[in-house]
Each structure stands twice: as C-alpha cells, then as structure tokens.
Amino acid sequence: MKKYLVFDIGGTAIKFGLIDHSGKLIEKNSVKTPQNYYDFVNLVQSILDRYNNKIRGIAFSVPGRIDHDKDMIFGGGSLPFLDKKSFNNMFEVSVPISVENDGKSAALSELWLGNLKNINNGASIVLGTGVGSGIIMNHHLVYGANYQAGEISFMLNDNANITYNSLEGSLGSAVKMVNEIAEKLNLPDKNDGIKVFNEINNDNKLALRVFKRYCHNIALLIHNIQSVLDLDRYTIGGGISAQKIVTETINSEFDNIRNSLPIIKTTLKRPEIVESKFKNDANLYGALYYWLLKADNVNQLQKDII
DSSP states (O other): OOEEEEEEEOSSEEEEEEEETTOOEEEEEEEEOOSSHHHHHHHHHHHHHHHGGGOSEEEEEESSEEETTTTEEESOTTOGGGTTBOHHHHOOOSSOEEEEEHHHHHHHHHHHHSTTTTOSSEEEEEESSSEEEEEEETTEEOOOTTSOTTOGGGOBSOTTSOSGGGBHHHHTOHHHHHHHHHHHTTOSOTTOHHHHHHHHHTTOHHHHHHHHHHHHHHHHHHHHHHHHHOOSEEEEESGGGGSHHHHHHHHHHHHHHHHHOHHHHHHSOOOEEEEOSSGGGHHHHHHHHHHHHHHHHHHHHHHHHO
16 A cells, blocks of 8 residues: 655644545644744654655645745745745655645645535635635646745735734634634633634624624635636635534625625626535645645656656
C-alpha cells in the first residue's frame, strides 16, 4: 500500500496523518503549533523522523502564498515566521516533499473526492484562524499570475478605516468569533468552541447576535465573489463547519442579502452553498492531491524527455 504523510499547518494546531493513494485516512493526530521558527522545525522534524521509512511522500498544507516557481512561502499567514522559507530546505527527509497553500488545499480536496468533484466552477471557503479559499474554474485550480488567486483574507470590508481588523481574514475569523462569544458569556476558556456552539444552538441571544453577524459577513463575502466569478457552488470548511447551523445560517443570510435588493435577485443566479465533505480534514486530503498531481506531472515530463 502506498502511504503518504500529510500535514495541515494551522495557526493553533498542526494536524498530521497517513493517507493512502486512494484517499483513505489511515491515521490522524494533532499537536499544538509552536509560535517560533526553531521550535516549529524541531517539532515537525521529529514527526518526519517517526514516519520517514514508512511513506512514499510528504505533503504540507500551509498558510501564506506559495510561489511554486521559487519553492518559497511568502507571508506565512498566521505564522509569519514561515515568511520566505522553503520546506524543502527546512527538513531532512528521504522522500519527495510538496507544499500547497491551505485554502487551495481545501479546494483540491473537494475537487478530488468531495463536493466539487463534478462541478466545473466552484470555490472552497475555509473558516479558521483566518479565511482561506481556493477557486476552481473549468475543473482546474486557479493560481493567478503570482499564485495568489483566492487570497480572500486580504479583501477589505471597511474603506473608511483600513486596519488589520477591516481585512476579511480578521472579520471572517472563526476563532475570533468564538472568542468574542465566550467573552460575552464569561466562559472560562475563550477557545471553547463546543460550549459556544451549545449556546448558539440553544438560542442564547447574546451568542446568536454575534454568530449571525459573523455569518452575514461570510454571506456578503460570497456575494461579492459571486458577482465577479459566477460560480456554481461554494463549500464551507474549517472546524466550525461540523456545526450544521453554520452553513444553514450563511445560506439564510445570503438570501437576506439577495432579497434586500430586487436587482440582485433578478440579475444574478444563486449559487449553491454547501458543507465541505471533509470539513476540518480537507487540507490533509488536498495537500496529498497536490503531491499526487505534482508527481504525475514530473513522471509525464520524464517520459516526454525520454
């Protein structure tokens, strides 16, 4: 069996596991993300050493813009210490490594085995520490001129006050939404998403007010993307997408936006907004799919040369 070690490098946690070439998840683990470069490299290298002789390849999903021509991460998203770093130079391994952006990895997972598999034009939106996205056009992932297509975290929502908090990556942060509700409810653990969603599902007015405002912002984001790209379907991923009320409320708020202006409803066809098939594991699958696509391209190039 061909097995691959896959990583989803997030701002708060590193998820990793083994997946075979058919997309079967064999094993999954998670550790807290170190907040400095030295500890990060040591932790990931220790995981690599544990699996290095059992795998055919290693696939990473990471925040930040990935320049595949330069084999380099730019920005690093929620992990700025990854800026201008190359994973191929960072770790000692004996098998091929691939690295893909987290939003693009999520889209690739849905394109490969998920809810964008038979969709020509769609997008995956991942709600986590920030907001990730990958765009599929004509059944292919869109990279753009500088590998930054789909970087919706940098969209601005308030031109009168241009700060980090007016970026979509801040406004659409599921982590910030959970923190805000936990703060208002005086919960001891400000990151306790389970308790926060218990309150939301139990119609707590304070929790619902913040949650609906959050979902309205995501719906507005989808509306603006749709106005430009005209997609068939959007998938909603990230940890909070396991809660059905998330996609339901985003759909409801999306309809409210359309109904508020008749010209929108009569002119623009409504896209589907559905849950991600893989939810919080999407980046693991997508990272592997990118590895497989990259390997196929290399093999084909070698055949052409021969």
